[in-house]
Amino acid sequence: MSTMTPISSLKSFLITARKALLSPPSSGTKPLTFVIGNESADLDSLCSAIALAYLRSHIPPHNKLHIPLANLYRPDLVLRPEMGAVLKKAGVEFDDLLTLTEFDQVEDLEPQDTRWVLVDHNALTGSLRDRFGDRVVGCVDHHDDEGVVPLETGDEPRIVQKCGSCMTLVAKSGGDVWRTMADQMQRDQVAQLAHLVLGPILIDTTNLTSKDKTTPTDVRAVESVEGVLKELGVRYDRDAYHKELSLLKEDLSSLSYRDIFRKDYKSWKEGGFKLGTSSVSQGLHYLLERIGEKDKLLTELKKWADEQELDIVTIFTTLHPQGGFARELMVWALNDKAVKVVKDFVKSNSETLGLETWEDGQLDDTSSASQWRACWRQLRTEHSRKQTAPMLREAMKRA
Template sequence: MTSPARVSLQAFLATARRALTAPPAQRQNPLTFVIGNESADLDSLCSAVLLAYFRTQTPPHTLHIPLSNLPRADLTLRPELGAVLRPAGLQPDDLLTLSDLPKDGLRPETTRWFLVDHNAPTGLLSSQFTSPSTSPPSDLLIGCIDHHEDEGTIPSSSSPRTFAKCGSCMSLVIDHCRSAWDSLPSSTLEQTEISSQLAHLALGPILIDTNNLASSDKTTPLDIRAVEFAEAKISVSAGYDRTAYFDTITRLKEDISSLNYRDVLRKDYKRWTDGGLVLGISSVVQGFGYLTTESGSREEFLAELRKWAGEQGLDIAAVMTVSTPQGKFTRELMIWAFGEGSVKVAREFVKRDGEALGLEAWRGGEMDELSKGEWRVCWMQRGLKHSRKQVAPMLREAMKEGAKL
């Protein structure tokens, strides 16, 4: 590798691309990937790049390839990503995605995987690489840094195996990479600018995930320390202003006016299988009022949600919204269960966790419907501290319990 002090993020990603697209006979074996979760939000995308960069730049200098966990076409659904990549000297086209995996295929045993911002393989990673039917997962999962609940799938032999509560997984990545970052020389203008670019990439997701460090429910001392550390790496010439940077990213993230319903539902989406049932949760940055009036009608939204659930093979489709009408932070939740078994699970979830979540009928229940084998309910969620990170495990636990009945 080139001297670490002189490798920009763009140069690093170009090296990773060449390694990934090399002919089979010339391909490094095994290839080591760093991958975020399927929602592919700022936290997952940026954490994978920064972690892979520093893991590569430090001994033993094994190339770590950051892989964005989405098809390349889906990058266009994330205009906020460009606002974070630009001051880091990058464009979305510089990122490596699932679409860039070799067309000749990769054998599981020729890969190694470092998970960031999740700790249980899903999607392509689960079905083609780390499934017990294809290869021993313990040989392939080499490390994990995550701020979700430990699901027990990461082998004890993996290193690091880091789990901690914080607003953004990037804060954990910075903590892990702090020594490596400090060890990079900054004696030249070029080296200082590279460090400044790294800092912009790191700060974007932390500021978004903690509401500019203002969210008392999400912000932890670790997030605050991470922001202070990264901001100290920004060059004076960068003209950085924390609030202005946060406002720019937020404005782009919340603008979904150009997206159709399918794009809205898949932009920030996660899918799980538990207890023989399939759950999908879409996180949306506008409320149901916006979705059923500004984006279209109530009937159109529900028809597209049903179509999306069918496309994804869901037994339970959930939509969680976050919005700030009149400047007030608001959460909403909709659950649509398909099939008698799924309806029982959804009802049990509400019975067990509804009070903790502060669920109240949305607009008098105008979106609710109970029909043969289906149950759809929409709520205001007064428990503001409970994001998908908390609600998904609740639903999944109800699915596991339902399978025992």
């Protein structure tokens, strides 16, 4: 049984996790317990996986090692500079993380040699689902419950609750552990863990100002962690931290369209269709002016859809006009059967989402039966991909 005593720094913890993953497993270390975020691998998923694995590795009496795994391949880490900034404050670097690149290097790791705890989702996707879907033993998530994780999870958590950030639930679930650990950790270790926790919550709730996302649970989580920093006399400026991360997340000027599409990407298969969704932290005007004009956008999006073998591809954008908050949505059906799905989605959800044609239909193409594309301003901004993707999936199921 691998143990994590005495309390280690985040960096030391990740070194221990790497050794456990890459060393040949012995009968005494099986099964390995992995903690993994969703395939978009955004700030919330990546940080939540590290934090939950760290906290649960220090729960007595067993202190069973939980290995945090980033649900992306190593080359994709560079697309997330905001993650790099959080890691720096947490005393670690990209090189310290474990990704699917390292996971794929492990030979002879059978499903029965693993246990999986999910954060920021509650159903494995893609090739991981095919191999390890029945090895999921717990979850901490703020999306709709898909009913996949067993109701009885033994010593692992099963938490599915709506709030702005999954990290809020991680902090809440590990509250007692956090306080016990804080008493035994060095001052800088506590500060590092605090910054890891605070970063994604501030980003996901727009510094606790988003009326659509922020819940009292998010506020309490931030105030609790900030209270620890204050007690320790750690210099910390919430507004400055949020601004630093926001600027890094929203600067897409050095990326290609393909990089932007894969930076925060999720896909699902339902009813014989495959849906791919990309969330983008800038608006369409920004993309067209900074990254490439209309023809370039559409050509690269079609290439991405073909590469991912999609029937439907979507772009969800967020933007901040005059300091406000807005959303846009583009949906592109790529074959005749998918066209019927998308039209059903629009008919069923247009009013709920507050869809208003974007710029007189400049990006639309609704004249063909074999393909169909439309773009809207989404006036009901409370509906993010978290709510809209299930609407599309329901239309896929109905087809």
